[in-house]
Amino acid sequence: MSARNISTRKIFTGPARLSAIVPYIWMVLFFLVPFGFVLKISLSQTVIAQPPYAPVFDLTAGWAALKAAFTALSLDNFRLLVSDDLYVLSYVRSLIVALASTAMLLVIGYPIAYGMARLPRRWQGIAMMLVIVPFWTSFLIRIYAWINILQHDGLLNRLLLALHVVSEPVVWLSTDSAMYLGIVYSYLPFMILPLYATLAKMDPALEEAGADLGASPLQVFWLVTFPLSLPGVAAGVLLCFIPIVGEFVIPDLLAGSDSLMIGQTLWLEFFTNKDWPVASSVAVVLLVLLLVPLLVYDRLQRRQLEEAG
């Protein structure tokens, strides 16, 4: 490395180290410690008391009491999760909904991002604004707006009736279709933006080179554009998939009540059943499930960095 590199490294040693530590402190304080609480509660038993679980660690009660509290922890709640269909089905439904809606998001978001990236420069900023503008309105209000549109005498049914497409109102609300519509609508920017970022910085000469070497426009897309946009695809997929698995508001407001996503189950355990330990164990399992795609993504990114280096 050049001399300049070495000297910059020296200059920034102190502050660089500090700035590297800050996120770790943040993670420990606001993620790891709370997670420790949740993990501990998930190993506890529910009781009708304040707090609604036992045992409680009391640091003032002495060593023996603390030891007794430790031995009272058990995996009972996790056994319940695998033995009761309710939870397994919720997890499975969450994963299926997340997979299906992420696939829809990719199919809808990719052409939009591609089109945006091919717009003349001065139009790209405007297109980007249009994608971001819905964020200026509260997410809840936007979902309630969809309820208005989809309900029995809502906008959609009135329009269909006026156009004589249907003879009587169609049930849209409280269906899976309404839920998917809500999810795709809400998460689309999270799919479009990373895809757009990857596609916009791609050298247009690469696609020209593909065409020049005899590839049809479709071949250019599949052999050049798409493989090179995979980092953006991975980012968009994860940005959508992970929060959708734990989604609570959209299925609660737009889907029917016959089957629940895991976020709804968790809410029920916590607020309706007041069973903190089971709710906590549901959360812990959810987190472990979501770690899998995150680790895969991390591995992919690291491999890419290694190849680039």
Place this chain on the structure above:
Amino acid sequence: MEGGAGLAPDMPLLRIEGVAKSFGSFRAVNGVSLDIRAGEFFALLGPSGCGKTTLLRMLAGFETPDAGRILLDGRDIAQVLPHQRPVNMMFQNYALFPHLSVRDNIAFGLKRARLSRADIAARVAEMMALVKLEGLETRKPDQLSGGQRQRVALARSLARRPQLLLLDEPLAALDKKLRERTQFELMEVQRRLGMTFIIVTHDQEEAMTVASRIGVMDAGRLDQVATPRELYEAPRSRWIAEFVGDINLFEGEVASRTRNRLTVTTRDAGSLVAAEPRNAVSKPTVFVAIRPEKIRLSSCVPAVDGGGASAVNRLEGVVTDVSYLGGTTTYKLKLESGAVIRASMANTTRLDMDAYGPGHRMVAWFAPEDCVVLEQ
């Protein structure tokens, strides 16, 4: 797709007829006509924004001309899509596919041409040998040096054996030494394959080194098409004379015309005699142009010189600046009129260093035959 096969001898491989292209109100290419024969190494030379790259992109099919025809082998390809043309291009920054290995980059075009697997492997091996890259088949482009990437790009564009190879500033990203070596390798490859190459460059030295003919472009027009020697020794306009190489210009009025000699009264250098230009001068105001290396210098007035007449143009001045360039030394000479001329001398011996330093009074002289008379 073998280049030039079955072509009538008088028909050029490529004929560009009145091609024009505008972007909005900007006329990038403004009525260019040009014939290129099979097997030629042709250079499009011009400053940035002169339209040379746009013209090349129209040959590749990335731009569609607003007007005119592009005949390749007698067929108008102006509207043919890029992937259906028997033309390949080597891109300025190579545009290698970063996700594919060297082998797959070179094989990309061959697979599209539906060659058999064995043929593809053979052709890739042949190309790797041609550009001396054996052993690097499995590398990714970002694991290669700049020079190696340039070779992969060349191999990839040659692999389909195009009738016409377009090279867009192919050496601009290389350092000077490597660029010079690669110029000769390009010529060698072109000669060996007998293909037709069209190179776009803003570097006149590069154009003169590699090309057998050069088209100089300015403001969307083709100003002169000539061999490197013609372009340098007989530029058609003042602009070309100044763009290609270094030149001294003296503006003046034609005073008399005798025995194919033109006497011009110049503002800066008095009366100069030049050989009558091939295309007769019509306007009274002309430029007498002389290349620096055609001016001879000495510290005293040459008493005797070979041929006598060669010393007709004689200028006296004071050396103001000396630039030693190794092979040659360039002197700046301030004339009595205040004008500064440049003269360069070949350093044919090791001694004689700094013979004429700044402040030295010198005489510069040059032959009428070495002058070029140009109109504005």
